[in-house]
Amino acid sequence: MKVYARWMAGGLLAVALALSACSSEPQLSAEAARGQQLYKENCLACHGGKDRNADPNGVGAPPHNGEGHTWHHPDQLLTVVTLKGSEVVYQQPGMPAFEGRLNEGDVQDILAYLKTWWNAEQRARQAAATEQVRLQLLKQGS
Numbered sequence: 783m784k785v786y787a788r789w790m791a792g793g794l795l796a797v798a799l800a801l802s803a804c805s806s807e808p809q810l811s812a813e814a815a816r817g818q819q820l821y822k823e824n825c826l827a828c829h830g831g832k833d834r835n836a837d838p839n840g841v842g843a844p845p846h847n848g849e850g851h852t853w854h855h856p857d858q859l860l861t862v863v864t865l866k867g868s869e870v871v872y873q874q875p876g877m878p879a880f881e882g883r884l885n886e887g888d889v890q891d892i893l894a895y896l897k898t899w900w901n902a903e904q905r906a907r908q909a910a911a912t913e914q915v916r917l918q919l920l921k922q923g924s
């Protein structure tokens with residue numbers, strides 16, 4: 783009986799540990815956590831979450847996870863597409879302009895959240911592209 787009780791306790795402990803391991807998603811930074819909320823409210827319906835590779839409501843919105851091409855673009859471009867809409871940047875309708883509803887800081891937080899969906903190499907390459915554009919803009923004095 784004693785052995786059984788100990789075995790039970792050990793079993794429960796293992797289950798508890800397994801459960802806590804599942805729920806311990808990597809901690810989001812304050813920006814990314816705010817971005818997660820904004821993403822839920824404004825973007826999720828069309829673009830879907832981290833695990834999606836199909837188009838949830840059929841409007842042609844690409845996934846923002848590592849399977850998509852969002853990480854191929856620098857922050858500056860992603861910000862313009864989000865604030866001005868896809869018509870202005872890609873001459874393609876579909877992506878509404880969020881200017882007026884979201885500001886640059888909001889978009890930065892959303893991007894901080896999306897970056898948690900990319901692997902280290904994707905994050906590094908996207909950060910390098912962003913830095914390149916930043917330097918280019920500095921050179922142009924804008």
Ligand code: HEC
Pocket residue numbers: 821824825826827828829841842843844845846850851852853855860863864868872874875876877878880884892
């Ligand atoms: C009504 C549906 C809809 C909503 C809501 C929406 N999008 Fe989009 N988005 C689209 C579509 C459709 C495209 C593809 C446009 C094209 O073909 O160029 C797109 C494209 C994009 C792109 C360019 C493609 C890429 O991955 O680089 C970005 C960035 C983007 N959306 C970000 C956002 C963000 C951030 C939000 C929330 C603030 C958002 N979208 C909300 C439909 C939507």
